[in-house]
Amino acid sequence: xxxxxxxxxxxxxxxxxxxxxxxxxxxxxxxxxxxxxxxxxxxxxxxxxxxxxxxxxxxxxxxxxxxxxxxxxxxxxxxxxxxxxxxxxxxxxxxxxxxxxxxxxxxxxxxxxxxxxxxxxxxxxxxxxxxxxxxxxxxxxxxxxxxxxxxxxxxxxxxxxxxxxxxxxxxxxxxxxxxxxxxxxxxxxxxxxxxxxxxxxxxxxxxxxxxxxxxxxxxxxxxxxxxxxxxxxxxxxxxxxxxxxxxxxxxxxxxxxxxxxxxxxxxxxxxxxxxxxxxxxxxxxxxxxxxxxxxxxxxxxxxxxxxxxxxxxxxxxxxxxxxxxxxxxxxxxxxxxxxxxxxxxxxxxxxxxxxxxxxxxx
Amino acid sequence: xxxxxxxxxxxxxxxxxxxxxxxxxxxxxxxxxxxxxxxxxxxxxxxxxxxxxxxxxxxxxxxxxxxxxxxxxxxxxxxxxxxxxxxxxxxxxxxxxxxxxxxxxxxxxxxxxxxxxxxxxxxxxxxxxxxxxxxxxxxxxxxxxxxxxxxxxxxxxxxxxxxxxxxxxxxxxxxxxxxxxxxxxxxxxxxxxxxxxxxxxxxxxxxxxxxxxxxxxxxxxxxxxxxxxxxxxxxxxxxxxxxxxxxxxxxxxxxxxxxxxxxxxxxxxxxxxxxxxxxxxxxxxxxxxxxxxxxxxxxxxxxxxxxxxxxxxxxxxxxxxxxxxxxxxxxxxxxxxxxxxxxxxxxxxxxxxxxxxxxxxxxxxxxxxxxxxxxxxxxxxxxxxxxxxxxxxxxxxxxxxxxxxxxxxxxxxxxxxxxxxxxxxxxxxxxxxxxxxxxxxxxxxxxxxxxxxxxxxxxxxxxxxxxxxxxxxxxxxxxxxxxxxxxxxxxxxxxxxxxxxxxxxxxxxxxxxxxxxxxxxxxxxxxxxxxxxxxxxxxxxxxxxxxxxxxxxxxxxxxxxxxxxxxxxxxxxxxxxx
Numbered sequence: 026x027x028x029x030x031x032x033x034x035x036x037x038x039x040x041x042x043x044x045x046x047x048x049x050x051x052x053x054x055x056x057x058x059x060x061x062x063x064x065x066x067x068x069x070x071x072x073x074x075x076x077x078x079x080x081x082x083x084x085x086x087x088x089x090x091x092x093x094x095x096x097x098x099x100x101x102x103x104x105x106x107x108x109x110x111x112x113x114x115x116x117x118x119x120x121x122x123x124x125x126x127x128x129x130x131x132x133x134x135x136x137x138x139x140x141x142x143x144x145x146x147x148x149x150x151x152x153x154x155x156x157x158x159x160x161x162x163x164x165x166x167x168x169x170x171x172x173x174x175x176x177x178x179x180x181x182x183x184x185x186x187x188x189x190x191x192x193x194x195x196x197x198x199x200x201x202x203x204x205x206x207x208x209x210x211x212x213x214x215x216x217x218x219x220x221x222x223x224x225x226x227x228x229x230x231x232x233x234x235x236x237x238x239x240x241x242x243x244x245x246x247x248x249x250x251x252x253x254x255x256x257x258x259x260x261x262x263x264x265x266x267x268x269x270x271x272x273x274x275x276x277x278x279x280x281x282x283x284x285x286x287x288x289x290x291x292x293x294x295x296x297x298x299x300x301x302x303x304x305x306x307x308x309x310x311x312x313x314x315x316x317x318x319x320x321x322x323x324x325x326x327x328x329x330x331x332x333x334x335x336x337x338x339x340x341x342x343x344x345x346x347x348x349x350x351x352x353x354x355x356x357x358x359x360x361x362x363x364x365x366x367x368x369x370x371x372x373x374x375x376x377x378x379x380x381x382x383x384x385x386x387x
Numbered sequence: 388x389x390x391x392x393x394x395x396x397x398x399x400x401x402x403x404x405x406x407x408x409x410x411x412x413x414x415x416x417x418x419x420x421x422x423x424x425x426x427x428x429x430x431x432x433x434x435x436x437x438x439x440x441x442x443x444x445x446x447x448x449x450x451x452x453x454x455x456x457x458x459x460x461x462x463x464x465x466x467x468x469x470x471x472x473x474x475x476x477x478x479x480x481x482x483x484x485x486x487x488x489x490x491x492x493x494x495x496x497x498x499x500x501x502x503x504x505x506x507x508x509x510x511x512x513x514x515x516x517x518x519x520x521x522x523x524x525x526x527x528x529x530x531x532x533x534x535x536x537x538x539x540x541x542x543x544x545x546x547x548x549x550x551x552x553x554x555x556x557x558x559x560x561x562x563x564x565x566x567x568x569x570x571x572x573x574x575x576x577x578x579x580x581x582x583x584x585x586x587x588x589x590x591x592x593x594x595x596x597x598x599x600x601x602x603x604x605x606x607x608x609x610x611x612x613x614x615x616x617x618x619x620x621x622x623x624x625x626x627x628x629x630x631x632x633x634x635x636x637x638x639x640x641x642x643x644x645x646x647x648x649x650x651x652x653x654x655x656x657x658x659x660x661x662x663x664x665x666x667x668x669x670x671x672x673x674x675x676x677x678x679x680x681x682x683x684x685x686x687x688x689x690x691x692x693x694x695x696x697x698x699x700x701x702x703x704x705x706x707x708x709x710x711x712x713x714x715x716x717x718x719x720x721x722x723x724x725x726x727x728x729x730x731x732x733x734x735x736x737x738x739x740x741x742x743x744x745x746x747x748x749x750x751x752x753x754x755x756x757x758x759x760x761x762x763x764x765x766x767x768x769x770x771x772x773x774x775x776x777x778x779x780x781x782x783x784x785x786x787x788x789x790x791x792x793x794x795x796x797x798x799x800x801x802x803x804x805x806x807x808x809x810x811x812x813x814x815x816x817x818x819x820x821x822x823x824x825x826x827x828x829x830x831x832x833x834x835x836x837x838x839x840x841x842x843x844x845x846x847x848x849x850x851x852x853x854x855x856x857x858x859x860x861x862x863x864x865x866x867x868x869x870x871x872x873x874x875x876x877x878x879x880x881x882x883x884x885x886x887x888x889x890x891x892x893x894x895x896x897x898x899x900x901x902x903x904x905x906x907x908x909x910x911x912x913x914x915x916x917x918x919x920x921x922x923x924x925x926x927x928x929x930x931x932x933x934x935x936x937x938x939x940x941x942x943x944x945x946x947x948x949x950x951x952x953x954x955x956x957x958x959x960x961x962x963x964x965x
Contacts, residue, residue, distance in 0.1 A: 089859055108406065109862045116863040122856035126878045135874075136864030180860075187864060 033101075034223045035063040035086065035191060040095035042081055055081040056092075057247035063191075066221040070234040073244035074270065080195060082244070083227045087193055088112050099190065110139075115184035116193040120200060121176045123168035129155075129179050130164035136187035154182040157216075174205045181213070185222070192217075194226040198233060210236055231271045235259065243267045262314065265385050273317040275354045279384070281311060289384060294329050294349075298379045312387040317357040319381030322347070322367055328374030333367050343367075347375065408869045413768065416759050420777045422814070423832050427792030428784065434639040434795050443640040453624075460605050460620040461648060463539055467604035468597040470544035475551025475596055477692055482552075483559040486678040487689045496696040497552050499703060500545060502940045504897045505609025506917050507933040509542045510926055511705040513614065514716045521716050534616025542610050545699060547603050551596035558592040559585075577679060598656035602649050606785030608900035609914070613921050621645040622900065625787045629904055635795060642788040653783040709930035716926070725931035734932060737911035742939055744827060744910075745895035748834035749943075752891035753884055755835065756842020760883075761876060763843075764850040765858065778843055781836035786900025789833065793818050794904050797829055818905050825909030830902050834895035841894070842887025849883035850876070885951045892943050896936055 040059050043052040056078045063069050071079035084090045086097060088109030096105050104112050115136065124132050133154050137147045155161050158178040168176055177197060184192055197213075198206045214237050217224055228234050234241050235255040243250040243258060243266075251263040262268035265276065279291040288301040293313050300313075322333070322345065331347040331354070343366055345356040356375070358364065367373055434440055447453040478497050482490055500508070516523045516533045523531040533541075562585065570580045608622045615623055621641055628638040679685060709715035713722050728734055762768070763775045781789075797817035802810050816822045817829040857879070861871040877884065899914040906912045913936055920929040 087863060089862075108867075109859070110865050110867050114863070116860065118856040118860055120854055120856055122854060122860040124857060124861070124875055135861065135866075139865040139870065183860075183864065193863075 032064045033062045034065040034067075034099070035061075035225070036096075036098040036101075037061040037082075037086070038096045038098065040082070040085060040092045040097070042078075042085060042090060043093045054247050056085065058095075059244075059247075059249050061242065061249070061252070063223060063225060065223055068217050068224045068226065068237055068239045070226040070228060070238040070241045071244055072228060072231060072234040072241050072271075073250075075229060077244040078247040079227045079229075079244050083116075083193055083195055083225060086191070086225060087114055087116050113190040114193055115187055115189040115191075116195060117180050117184050117197045119196045121168075121180040121197075123176060123179055123183075125168055127167075128164065129160065129166050129168065129171070132168065132179055133164075133183045133186055136183065140187065150186055154186040157185075158182045173201050174209060177201065177209055178212075181216075185216075185220070190223065192222050192224045194224065194228075196228055197226075199228075199230070206233075213237060235271075243270065245270075259316075260381075261383055262385070265312070265314075265387075268314045268383075268385060273355050273357065275315045275317060275320065276385075277313045277315060277352070277354075278387075279311055279313045291382075291384070293382060294375065294377065296379075298382060300379075300382050300384050310387040311384045314383045314385055315354075315377055315381060317344070317355045318342075318359060319378045320354065320356040321358065321376045322356055322373045323376050325374040325376070328376055330372050331375045333369055333371045333373060336367060336369050338366065347373075349375065406868045408867070409762075409766070412758055413762055413766075416755060416762065417770075417774060419755065420759075420774065423836050424781050425777055427789065427796040428780065430796040431639050431642055431788065431792040434636055435643040437636070439636045440640050443637055444643075447640060447644065456619050456621055456624050457644060459536075459618055460622075460645070463536060463543075463611075463618075463620055464601040464605040464648070466536070466540045467543040467547065468601040470540055471548040471600040471604075472551045472593060472596045474544055474548040474695060475553075476555055476593065477688065477695075478548070478552045479556035479559055481688055481692045482556050484679050485685055485688060486680055487685060489693070493692055493696055496699050497549055499699060500547070500549050502893050502897070502937055502944075503546060503703075504917060504933045504936045505607075505899045505914055506613050506921050506929060507706050508546050508702055509538075509610045509613040510921055510929055511702045511709070512538060512542050514705055514709060514926060515701065517716075519716060532616070534614055535618040538614045538616075539610055539618065542614055543604050543607060544600075545695075545702070546610070547600050550599055550603070554596050554599075555589065555592050558589055562588055577681065581679075595656050598652045602652050602656070602783065605645065605649055606787070606900065608787055608903065609918070612918065622785060622787045625791065626903065629791065629794070635791065638791045639795065642785075642791050645785055646788055649785055649788075650783060653779075657779065657783075706930050706933050709926055710934045712927065714927060715930065722927075725927040726935070728928050729931045729935050734913075734916055734928070737913045737916045738932075738935060738939075740827070740911055741896060741913040744831050744912075745834060745892055746943075748831045748838065748895050749888055749892045751831075752835045752838035752895075753842050753887040756839045756887045756891075757846045757877065757880065757884055759839070760843050760846030760850055760880075761872060764847055765855065775843070775847075779840045782840040786837065786898065787903075789836070789901045790904040793829055793833065793901075797822065818907075822907070826905060826907040827910045829905050830910060830912065833901045833905060834891070834898065837898055837901055838887070838891035838894045841890040842884075845883040845886045845890075846880055849880040853879050881951060885947060888947050888951065889944050892947070893940050896940050 038060055040056055041054060042056040043054050045051075046053055059078075059082065071082055073079045081090060085092050088104070088107060088111075092105065096103055098104065099112065099114075124135065127135070130151055133151045134147050137150060142150070151164070152161075155164055158181060160175065160178055160182065163171065163175065168179065171179065177200075180197070194213075198209050201209060210233055217237070226234075226237060235258075238255055240252060241255055241258050242252050245266050251258060251267045253261075253263075258267060259272055262271065262274075268274040268276075277293055279293045282290040282292060282297065284290070288299045289311070290297060290299045291311070291313065322331075329349065331349050333345055333347050334353070335346040337344045338361070341360065343358045343361045345358070345367060347354050347356055354375075435444075478493060481487060482494060513520065513533060515521055516531060516538075518524070518530045518532060520531065520533070523529050523533070566584055566588075567580055570584050575583065605620070606622065608626060611618070611620045611623045612626065621644065625638050625641045625645065628634050628641060705715070710725050711721055711723070712719045713724075729738065759774065759778055763771055797814070800812050800816050801814035802812050804810050817832075818826055822829055853876070858871050858875055861875045862868070866874065897914060899912075899918065902912050903915055903918070906915045913932055917929045917932045917936075920926070920932065
């Protein structure tokens with residue numbers, strides 16, 4: 026946390042952004058006192074539901090909004106009062122925001138022209154960018170003559186070519202159809218790992234966030250819920266909100282039997298297990314989170330019996346909604362090839378992987 | 388580390404003041420609007436409510452003669468609104484919903500009145516349908532008295548209906564055909580669909596057209612002057628009060644009375660009706676509307692439209708024909724003497740002056756309109772909607788009222804008495820023969836403020852269709868606001884800019900009501916000269932002026948198309964790119 030850590034490229038310090046209330050005299054806190062460090066070369070994703078403040082945070086970083094309170098430091102330099110065009114960052118927009126009256130070449134050259142780069146250097150760098158993005162031969166086209174995926178590549182090339190200190194992404198893949206989105210996700214991933222350009226990425230798509238990020242910041246109602254690696258966020262969510270927002274989570278009430286240095290001993294589904302947990306209980310009740318894929322259904326009378334209420338075949342997996350008698354759970358069986366698909370109305374035993382149990386404050 | 392909390396308005400102002408150029412642009416346009424629109428209006432209001440003016444209110448509003456003038460004005464406005472909207476609706480409906488031939492022809496004829504000089508249509512109607520009209524007397528043998536409400540309604544409806552036509556045809560095209568299909572699917576026939584779906588959706592557009600035409604009619608000076616006869620309205624009364632009686636206070640009071648219906652209707656149209664509209668005119672046709680094919684609907688409407696087209700062509704034909712004959716309506720031998728008078732005689736100076744002043748005013752009006760549109764749509768600052776509203780006053784306020792305001796404000800140097808420095812001259816005299824540049828500056832300024840609102844509206848409409856992210860992308864790539872405006876915004880709103888320019892030039896060349904009080908012996912204006920010729924019964928000269936004026940406007944429009952670019956290309960690009 027030291028101020029002079031050279032690794033830290035971007036630092037948000039106690040950022041709050043208030044907007045005037047709709048129709049009223051009051052204000053709404055879109056971003057509520059968040060602090061965040063982003064390291065050089067890191068790919069960081071702001072993830073959350075719509076209205077959680079992630080886009081506002083990105084626009085604050087870019088400079089399109091100015092914070093009500095707090096500071097933004099780029100390489101230890103306060104850029105809070107700087108207008109967006111003076112900040113060495115480039116933003117990739119959700120709708121690509123290509124200049125419709127310019128050719129692809131001119132679109133990509135635009136930032137370089139603004140920087141007054143020499144004409145022959147512009148020529149060379151734009152051509153390199155076209156080549157890198159697989160757009161060779163399309164330089165003379167207009168944006169509207171390109172497919173959605175190509176437009177997205179032009180938008181990316183336009184931002185990359187100015188070699189910004191930080192690349193910002195505002196839900197860049199949300200306008201693409203499902204297949205293209207997966208393909209572009211792969212390309213962004215490859216490109217970022219190769220160039221190691223510091224990136225801040227906004228999305229509401231958890232899969233995208235996990236696929237791309239070094240670290241994920243989960244936001245909710247203007248606040249940061251958790252910062253961590255994709256695996257941390259998925260397996261060890263800090264709050265019930267994070268657990269619920271990412272992946273499919275079942276919450277099961279547990280009875281705490283004892284606490285020790287080794288962990289918390291709980292009873293769950295009539296089994297006693299010890300869970301290594303950092304949650305400080307202090308007498309407060311706990312709840313166990315179990316991912317749907319950590320649960321399995323087996324014909325075994327020794328196991329607690331559940332009623333299968335709904336069965337949905339999804340191709341790569343089967344999703345069941347089962348009732349334990351006290352609550353509903355979602356169970357996912359992977360790769361159902363050759364495995365017996367349990368019919369609706371059947372009663373069956375429920376099993377789980379003890380290591381997958383994660384404890385949360387209730 | 389925590390910075391001090393500041394009130395929101397300051398914060399938002401900070402974002403615009405971050406850029407000195409943007410601040411400068413804002414300060415300049417605010418000053419311009421304040422000096423050229425708000426200040427003259429305030430002077431006029433001040434004069435009306437002065438000790439000299441207040442008793443006049445009581446006199447005018449209790450005296451039957453003046454009361455009948457007020458009633459006349461409102462009745463005329465309502466009738467023109469009604470008939471103009473009806474004709475506009477007819478043309479729009481035939482254009483969008485009927486499967487009939489000659490659509491292109493009807494469209495072009497409907498656009499002709501836009502560039503008509505005032506008096507032209509009125510004078511031609513007198514020649515055709517007046518007491519000794521070539522149709523009324525020549526064919527039917529009646530001495531019809533066209534002067535008065537009937538003639539005014541006819542002429543103004545034909546002169547102004549284009550606005551209603553464009554407005555309503557845009558809306559009809561924007562109506563989602565899926566709604567019709569849904570209604571058909573639910574078992575409704577075409578008449579029922581029209582009654583229960585189409586018409587209610589268009590109602591805000593119809594109301595809005597009616598109100599626009601109402602405002603335009605009550606503000607008009609040229610037609611009532613020529614064709615009013617005994618039917619006196621407020622604008623002509625104001626004109627006579629100034630020109631005949633030299634009574635500016637009386638004129639200011641009458642102007643205030645005229646302002647009440649004009650501004651009320653304008654505000655209702657702009658801030659209420661336009662918000663209740665459920666159809667958004669985006670310029671993108673959402674599909675092919677279903678055509679009305681019933682012969683009992685199709686052919687009567689088609690026939691009526693063609694008849695109106697022929698009437699319009701007849702009127703314009705009369706104007707052109709009348710310019711080449713000795714005495715229109717009386718002696719039909721060919722002559723060029725009228726053109727000689729306009730091009731080489733006394734008229735030449737007016738032609739040159741008007742054209743030059745319009746050429747100077749046009750780009751300024753277009754640019755100011757675009758800059759205000761940009762500031763109002765894209766930037767947040769205190770008083771944003773006030774700036775928009777004040778600019779719109781340039782056209783919402785009747786021209787005669789603006790003219791009176793200018794006479795009251797700028798017929799003497801504007802001075803301010805300061806405690807220490809004494810009297811300081813802020814502005815020299817602008818209007819009148821001793822005004823700056825022989826009064827020419829005031830005329831240019833009036834041309835500008837009368838045209839900026841149209842440019843502002845088309846600019847606002849264009850800008851609201853451009854994703855702000857496109858401009859943000861430019862800024863994100865390091866360009867400042869000025870460069871972004873020049874390289875991105877302006878090229879993208881080029882069609883709107885061009886529309887603004889064309890409107891500004893046509894408006895400047897043909898305006899009369901606002902500048903009629905501002906012309907001086909040194910600076911003559913064509914429309915004023917036309918009025919002169921009409922009043923002296925020299926219709927040939929008037930028609931020659933009109934022809935020359937129309938030619939100048941058409942040439943200018945062609946030049947603007949070539950230099951600024953075609954309207955369609957940029958639009959298509961924009962649509963495809965988003």
